[in-house]
Amino acid sequence: MATFRASSSMSSSSISSSSCCRREIIRATTNMPKIQNSSFSLPNLTTRDLVEQLKLTSSGYTNTTTTHIQKLPKSPSNSPKTSPKCDSKVSDPVAIAKLYAIMEAVDDRVEMHKNVGEQRSNWNSLLLTSINAITLTASTMAGIAATTSASGSGPLAALKLSSTLLYLAATGMLSIMNKIQPSQLAEEQRNAARLFKQIHEEIHTTISIGNPSNKQVKDAMEKVLALDKAYPLPLLGVMLDKFPKKVGPATWWPQQQRRQAKELEERKDKNGWDAKLEDDMREIAGVLNRKDEEDYLRLGEKALKLNKILAISGPLLTGLAAIGSAFVGSPSHGSWAVVLGVVGGALSSIVNTLEHGVQIGMVFEMYRSNAGFFKLMEESIESNLKDREVERRENGELFEMKVALQLGRSLSELRDLAASSSVKGEAMEEFASKLF
Structure with missing residues (x-):
C-alpha cells in the first residue's frame, strides 16, 4: 500500500x-x-x-x-493578459474586400487586353495578305489589258475597270490600315496585359503581407485608372496618336506622391539609407536619363520617320497605279500608263510588306515603352530622394535590390556602375540596363 x-x-x-x-x-x-x-x-x-x-x-x-x-479551453482569468505572438494589428476587412474587388477587375482587364491584342495581331496579318493580293491582282490585270488592247474594246474595258476598282479598294484599305497601325495596337495591348499582371501581383503581395490600408487601396485604384488611360481598348475617339509630332516616353503610372511609412520600416535607424546609397541612386538616375532613355527616344524618332514615309508611299503608289490602269490602251498616253499601272502596284506591295510585315509600328511602340520604363525608374528614384524624411521612403536595401533586378544587374555591378559614372572627365559609354 x-x-x-x-x-x-x-x-x-x-x-x-x-x-x-x-x-x-x-x-x-x-x-x-x-x-x-x-x-x-x-x-x-x-x-x-x-x-x-x-x-x-x-x-x-x-x-x-x-x-x-x-486540453481544456483557457478561461479569461487563467490566460495571460498580453502575448507577444498575438500582438499584431487587426486587418481592416473593408480594405481587404476592396483590394480583392480591384484584383478581380485587373484579372478581367488582363484577359480583355490579351484577347484584343491577339485580334489586332490577326488584323495585321490578314490585312497585309489581303491588300497585297488585291494589289498584285490589279497589277496583273493592268498588264493583261495592255496586251489585249488590240483585240477589242470589250475585254479591254472589263480588265481596265476591274484593275482600277481593285486599286481603289487597296488604296482605301491601306489608308485605314496605315492610320490605325494594327501591329502597334497589338504591341500596346501586350504591354497593357503585362503591366496589369504586375499590378495584380502587387495587390496580392499587399494582401499577403497583411494589414492593408485605405491608402494602398487608393494607390491601386490610381494605378489601374492610369494604365487604362495609357493603353485604351477602343479605337474611335481615344486611340493613341500613331504619328505624334514629338516622340515621348509612354507613361502608364500615376503622379508620384509623398510616401507614407510602411510596416516593413519599423527599425529606428535610417531605414537602410545612407549618404553613399543616395549618391549611387542619383548617379544611376542620371545614367538612365542621359543614356538609356535618350537612346530609345532617338531610335523611336527614326522608326517614326520611317513609318511615316512608308505610310504615305503605299496609298500614293496604289492611287497612281489606279490612274495608270484607267488609261491603259489609250493611244494618246502611250506606254506610261501601262508602266504606272503595273509597276506602281508592284512597288506598293513592296512598301506595304516593309511597313506591316516588318511591323515598324510595333517597333516604334516598343522603343516608346522602353523609354517609359526608364522614365518610371528615374521618377521612382527621384521621388525617394526628394523625401527628406527617410522613415517615409521605401527601405533603402530593398529599393537598391529592386533597381538592380530591373536593370539586370547584381548589387556589386550596380555599385560599380554608379562609381564609374561619377568619375569626372571620363566619357560614359555603358548603359544602365543590361536587359534591353
Missing part, C-alpha cells in the same frame, strides 16, 4: 505540473500481491477539474493506472 500511495502521489504531482494547453499520458505501475475481484476508490483529487478519467484495474501482480488529461 505504501508503494501505491507513493505512485498516486507522483501521478498527482505530475498532473498538477502539466500545462493546461498540452495533452499528456502518465503511466504509473505498482507491484503488489494479486487481489482478485477488488476495486479501489480513490479520494477526490484537487485537480479533478482537469482529470477526465482515472481508472485502476488489477490483473495478477501488476496494476496499471492511466491518467488522461484533456
Whole structure:
C-alpha cells in the first residue's frame, strides 16, 4: 500500500505540473500481491477539474493506472493578459474586400487586353495578305489589258475597270490600315496585359503581407485608372496618336506622391539609407536619363520617320497605279500608263510588306515603352530622394535590390556602375540596363 500511495502521489504531482494547453499520458505501475475481484476508490483529487478519467484495474501482480488529461479551453482569468505572438494589428476587412474587388477587375482587364491584342495581331496579318493580293491582282490585270488592247474594246474595258476598282479598294484599305497601325495596337495591348499582371501581383503581395490600408487601396485604384488611360481598348475617339509630332516616353503610372511609412520600416535607424546609397541612386538616375532613355527616344524618332514615309508611299503608289490602269490602251498616253499601272502596284506591295510585315509600328511602340520604363525608374528614384524624411521612403536595401533586378544587374555591378559614372572627365559609354 505504501508503494501505491507513493505512485498516486507522483501521478498527482505530475498532473498538477502539466500545462493546461498540452495533452499528456502518465503511466504509473505498482507491484503488489494479486487481489482478485477488488476495486479501489480513490479520494477526490484537487485537480479533478482537469482529470477526465482515472481508472485502476488489477490483473495478477501488476496494476496499471492511466491518467488522461484533456486540453481544456483557457478561461479569461487563467490566460495571460498580453502575448507577444498575438500582438499584431487587426486587418481592416473593408480594405481587404476592396483590394480583392480591384484584383478581380485587373484579372478581367488582363484577359480583355490579351484577347484584343491577339485580334489586332490577326488584323495585321490578314490585312497585309489581303491588300497585297488585291494589289498584285490589279497589277496583273493592268498588264493583261495592255496586251489585249488590240483585240477589242470589250475585254479591254472589263480588265481596265476591274484593275482600277481593285486599286481603289487597296488604296482605301491601306489608308485605314496605315492610320490605325494594327501591329502597334497589338504591341500596346501586350504591354497593357503585362503591366496589369504586375499590378495584380502587387495587390496580392499587399494582401499577403497583411494589414492593408485605405491608402494602398487608393494607390491601386490610381494605378489601374492610369494604365487604362495609357493603353485604351477602343479605337474611335481615344486611340493613341500613331504619328505624334514629338516622340515621348509612354507613361502608364500615376503622379508620384509623398510616401507614407510602411510596416516593413519599423527599425529606428535610417531605414537602410545612407549618404553613399543616395549618391549611387542619383548617379544611376542620371545614367538612365542621359543614356538609356535618350537612346530609345532617338531610335523611336527614326522608326517614326520611317513609318511615316512608308505610310504615305503605299496609298500614293496604289492611287497612281489606279490612274495608270484607267488609261491603259489609250493611244494618246502611250506606254506610261501601262508602266504606272503595273509597276506602281508592284512597288506598293513592296512598301506595304516593309511597313506591316516588318511591323515598324510595333517597333516604334516598343522603343516608346522602353523609354517609359526608364522614365518610371528615374521618377521612382527621384521621388525617394526628394523625401527628406527617410522613415517615409521605401527601405533603402530593398529599393537598391529592386533597381538592380530591373536593370539586370547584381548589387556589386550596380555599385560599380554608379562609381564609374561619377568619375569626372571620363566619357560614359555603358548603359544602365543590361536587359534591353
